Amino acid sequence: MYEPSDFPPFAVTVDLVVLTVRADELCVLLVRRGEEPFLGQWALPGGFVRVSEAVDDAAVRELGEETGVSGLHLEQLSTYGEPGRDPRMRVVSVAYLALAPDLPVPVAGSDAAAASWVPIEEVTTLAFDHARILSDGVERARAKLEYTALATAFCGGEFTVAELRRVYEIVWGVALDPRNFHRKVTGVEGFLVPTGESTARDGGRPAALFRRGEVGVLSPPLVRAPGS
Amino acid sequence: MYEPSDFPPFAVTVDLVVLTVRADELCVLLVRRGEEPFLGQWALPGGFVRVSEAVDDAAVRELGEETGVSGLHLEQLSTYGEPGRDPRMRVVSVAYLALAPDLPVPVAGSDAAAASWVPIEEVTTLAFDHARILSDGVERARAKLEYTALATAFCGGEFTVAELRRVYEIVWGVALDPRNFHRKVTGVEGFLVPTGESTARDGGRPAALFRRGEVGVLSPPLVRAPGS
DNA sequence: TCAATAGTGTCTCTTAGACAGTATTGC
DNA sequence: GCAATACTGTCTAAGAGACACTATTGA
Numbered sequence: 001m002y003e004p005s006d007f008p009p010f011a012v013t014v015d016l017v018v019l020t021v022r023a024d025e026l027c028v029l030l031v032r033r034g035e036e037p038f039l040g041q042w043a044l045p046g047g048f049v050r051v052s053e054a055v056d057d058a059a060v061r062e063l064g065e066e067t068g069v070s071g072l073h074l075e076q077l078s079t080y081g082e083p084g085r086d087p088r089m090r091v092v093s094v095a096y097l098a099l100a101p102d103l104p105v106p107v108a109g110s111d112a113a114a115a116s117w118v119p120i121e122e123v124t125t126l127a128f129d130h131a132r133i134l135s136d137g138v139e140r141a142r143a144k145l146e147y148t149a150l151a152t153a154f155c156g157g158e159f160t161v162a163e164l165r166r167v168y169e170i171v172w173g174v175a176l177d178p179r180n181f182h183r184k185v186t187g188v189e190g191f192l193v194p195t196g197e198s199t200a201r202d203g204g205r206p207a208a209l210f211r212r213g214e215v216g217v218l219s220p221p222l223v224r225a226p227g228s
Numbered sequence: 229m230y231e232p233s234d235f236p237p238f239a240v241t242v243d244l245v246v247l248t249v250r251a252d253e254l255c256v257l258l259v260r261r262g263e264e265p266f267l268g269q270w271a272l273p274g275g276f277v278r279v280s281e282a283v284d285d286a287a288v289r290e291l292g293e294e295t296g297v298s299g300l301h302l303e304q305l306s307t308y309g310e311p312g313r314d315p316r317m318r319v320v321s322v323a324y325l326a327l328a329p330d331l332p333v334p335v336a337g338s339d340a341a342a343a344s345w346v347p348i349e350e351v352t353t354l355a356f357d358h359a360r361i362l363s364d365g366v367e368r369a370r371a372k373l374e375y376t377a378l379a380t381a382f383c384g385g386e387f388t389v390a391e392l393r394r395v396y397e398i399v400w401g402v403a404l405d406p407r408n409f410h411r412k413v414t415g416v417e418g419f420l421v422p423t424g425e426s427t428a429r430d431g432g433r434p435a436a437l438f439r440r441g442e443v444g445v446l447s448p449p450l451v452r453a454p455g456s
Numbered sequence: 457t458c459a460a461t462a463g464t465g466t467c468t469c470t471t472a473g474a475c476a477g478t479a480t481t482g483c
Numbered sequence: 484g485c486a487a488t489a490c491t492g493t494c495t496a497a498g499a500g501a502c503a504c505t506a507t508t509g510a
Contacts, residue, residue, distance in 0.1 A: 008279035009237035012309065012320050051236035055309030055320060079307045079322050081240065081283025092240050092283060092320065094307050162461075180500060182463065204461025205507040220498080390488080408473060410490065432488025433480040448471085 011086075013093045014059045015046035015130065017077060017137030018067065020117060021154045021170050022102040027117040028134060029066060029100075030126070037087050038127030044134065045115065046093070059096040066115060073099045073153040077137055085129050093128075097137045099153035142171055147221040149191055152212035158195055160207035161185060172224050184222060190215035239314075241321045242287045243274035243358065245305060245365030246295065248345060249382045249398050250330040255345040256362060257294060257328075258354070265315050266355035272362065273343065274321070287324040294343060301327045301381040305365055313357050321356075325365045327381035370399055375449040377419055380440035386423055388435035389413060400452050412450060418443035 018029035030042045045066040049058040056076070064070050074096055081092040120138060125131070144150045145168060152159070154167045165181045168174075185191055192210040200206040246257035258270045273294040277286040284304070292298050302324055309320040348366060353359070372378045373396060380387070382395045393409045396402075413419055420438040428434040 007239040007276060007317065010240045010277070010320075011235040012238045012240070048235060049238070049309070049320075051318060052311055054311060055307065076306055078304055079283065081277070081322065083280055083282060089235065090279060092238075092277075092322075094309065094320075160462090177500070177502085178461085179463075179502080184499090186463095198462095200461090200508060202461065203509075204459080205463080207462055223499085388489090405473070405475085406488085407475080407490075412472090414490095426489095428481060428488090430488070431482075432486080433482095433490080435489060451472085 008090075011089055011091045012049045012055065013046055013091055014049060014055065014062055015044045015080075015093050015095045015133055016059065016063055016066065016098055017044060017095060017134055018063065018072075018098040018100055019137065019141055019154075020100045020102055021167050022117060024166070024170060025119040025121070026138070026170055027119050028123065028138075030116060030118045030123070031066070032114045032116075033127055041125065041127045042118070042123070043127035044095075044130045049094075055094050059094070063096075063098050067100060067103060069100070069103060073150065077133070077140060080129055080133060082129070093133075095133045095137065097140055099141065099150060101154060101156045142224070145171055145222070146224055147218055149212060149215055149218055152192075155212075158197070158209045158211055160199065160202060160209060161192075162202055162207060164192075164210075168222070174224070188215070188218055188220070191218060236318075239317055239319045240277045240283065241274055241319055242277060242283060242290055243272045243308075243321050243323045243361055244287065244291055244294065244326055245272060245323060245362055246291065246300075246326040246328055247365065247369055247382075248328045248330055249395050250345060252394070252398060253347040253349070254366070254399055255347050256351065256366075258344060258346045258351070259294070260342045260344075261355055269353065269355045270346070270351070271355035272323075272358045277322075283322050287322070291324075291326055295328060295331060297328065297331060301378065305361070305368060308357055308361060310357070321361075323361045323365065325368055327369065327378060329382060329384045370452070373399055373450070374452055375446055377440060377443055377446055380420075383440075386425070386437045386439055388427065388430060388437060389420075390430055390435060392420075392438075396450070402452070416443070416446055416448070419446060 016029070020027050020029070029045060031045045033039055033041050033043050045062060047058070047062050049055050053061070059074060063072060063074060077095040077097045079092060079094045083090060085091065085093070123134065126134065141150070151164055151167045151171070155163055161182050162178065164185065165176055165178060169176055190213040193213045195209045195211055197209045198206040199209055244257070248255050257273060259273050261267055261269050261271050273290060275286070275290050277283050281289070287302060291300060291302060305323040305325045307320060307322045311318055313319065313321070351362065354362065369378070379392055379395045379399070383391055389410050390406065392413065393404055393406060397404055418441040421441045423437045423439055425437045426434040427437055
C-alpha cells in the first residue's frame with residue numbers, strides 16, 4: 001500500500017543565518033567548508049537533520065554547536081528546495097534566523113575548518129545558494145526590528161538606550177535622533193524594564209540600564225526612516 | 229565519501245492553505261481524505277514533492293490541480309518537521325498560503341474523495357497537524373493585509389472599494405468606516421488603478437471599478453483597529 | 457572650566473478617526 | 484419623493500519629527 005517508490009527520498013538540512021552586531025557592523029557567522037563540494041568556500045553553518053529529530057530541534061542543536069551558547073533567539077526563515085542546489089543529491093534545506101549579542105570568538109564545528117564573524121558588507125561569494133538565504137535573513141531581521149522587540153536580542157542582558165539605538169542604526173544603516181528615540185522606546189509599554197542601575201561606560205552622564213521586557217510586538221512600531 | 233547512512237531519508241510534501249472570501253465568510257479549501265491514515269477526515273490539500281521538482285513548483289502544481297485555476301497568489305508559509313507528525317514515515321511538510329477570489333466549486337483531486345470550501349469558524353478537527361498549519365496561515369493572511377496589497381488577491385479582476393472593504397472586514401472580523409476606508413485606500417499611491425468603469429451591483433449610487441495596482445507594500449499601512 | 461552623553465520639554469505639521477454633508481443611482 | 488450607497492469636506496486629538504534646553508558625569 002505504501003510503496004517506497006511513492007515517496008522519493010530527500011535529505012533534509014538546516015542552515016543558520018546567525019547575526020550579531022559587533023564593532024559597529026552587522027555581522028554573520030560563517031564557516032569555511034572543510035570538505036567537498038565548495039571546499040574552502042565560506043558557507044552558512046548547518047547540517048543534516050537526524051532521523052529521529054525534529055527539524056526545529058536540529059536548528060537549536062546546530063546553533064549550540066556553532067556558538068557554544070544556548071537560549072538565543074531562533075526562528076524559522078524559509079525553506080529552499082530547488083533540485084540541484086546541492087550537487088551531491090536532492091537536499092531540502094530549512095533555513096533559520098538567529099540573533100545573538102556580541103559573543104566571544106565562535107567555536108569551529110566538526111565539519112568546518114574555521115568559523116568567523118564576517119561583516120555583511122564584506123560577504124561576497126557563498127557556497128550553495130547561501131547568498132540568497134543570507135539576503136533573506138538580513139531583510140527579515142531588518143523588517144522585524146520595526147514591529148517587534150527583537151533588537152534587544154542583539155544586546156546583552158543589560159543595556160542602555162544608546163546601545164539599543166546603535167543596534168537599530170547599524171542594522172538599518174540610518175541615523176536616528178537620540179532624543180526622539182529615547183522618548184519612543186521608553187514610552188512603549190513593556191518594551192524595556194529599568195534595572196535601577198546605571199553605567200557611564202559610554203562616557204558622559206551615566207545612562208540607566210534596562211532589561212528586555214515581556215512585550216514581543218511593539219505598538220506603536222518604530223519606523224525605519226531617518227530622523228526618527 | 230558520501231555514505232547513504234549519512235543522509236537519513238525523508239519524504240517531503242507540500243500542504244496548501246487556500247483561503248477565499250465567499251458568502252461573507254473567510255473559507256479554506258479542504259479535502260476529505262480518501263485513504264489511510266486519517267481516512268475520511270478533513271485535511272489541507274497537498275501531496276508529495278516529486279524527485280526532480282522544486283518544492284515551490286510542487287506547490288504551484290498542487291494548487292492548479294486542486295483549484296483548476298492558475299496565477300493565484302502563493303507564498304511559502306512555514307515548514308513542519310516533527311517526527312511522528314505522519315504515522316507512516318518521516319515526512320517534512322512545506323506549507324504554502326494561497327489566496328483566491330470567490331471561485332466556482334472546487335475540483336476534487338485524485339487522492340481526495342471530495343473538496344470543499346469550509347468557513348474557518350466551522351473547522352474543527354483536521355488530519356495530521358493541519359489545524360496548526362491552518363491557524364498559522366490565517367494569522368499570516370490577517371497580518372499581511374495590514375502592510376501589503378494582498379487583499380486584492382481575494383477580489384476578482386475588477387472590484388469596487390466597498391468590495392475591497394468587505395474583504396478586510398471579513399478577514400479581520402471588524403467593522404470599518406466606509407468613508408475613511410475609501411479615502412485611505414484611494415490615497416495610497418499605486419494601490420488601486422481606476423478602470424474608468426463603474427457598477428451599480430451593490431445598489432445605490434454606482435461605484436467606480438478598480439484593478440489592483442503595482443504596489444506590493446502599503447505605506448502608510450492600514451491598521452487593524454475598529455473605526456478606521 | 458569644557459566635552460560628552462542622558463534625558464525632558466515644546467513646537468509644528470501630518471494624519472487618523474469621527475462624522476456632517478453632497479452626489480447619483482433604483483424604486 | 485425615499486432609500487441606499489458613493490464619495491468629499493472638515494474638525495479634533497494624537498503622534499512624529501525637529502530641536503532647544505537642562506542634568507550629570509569625567510577630564
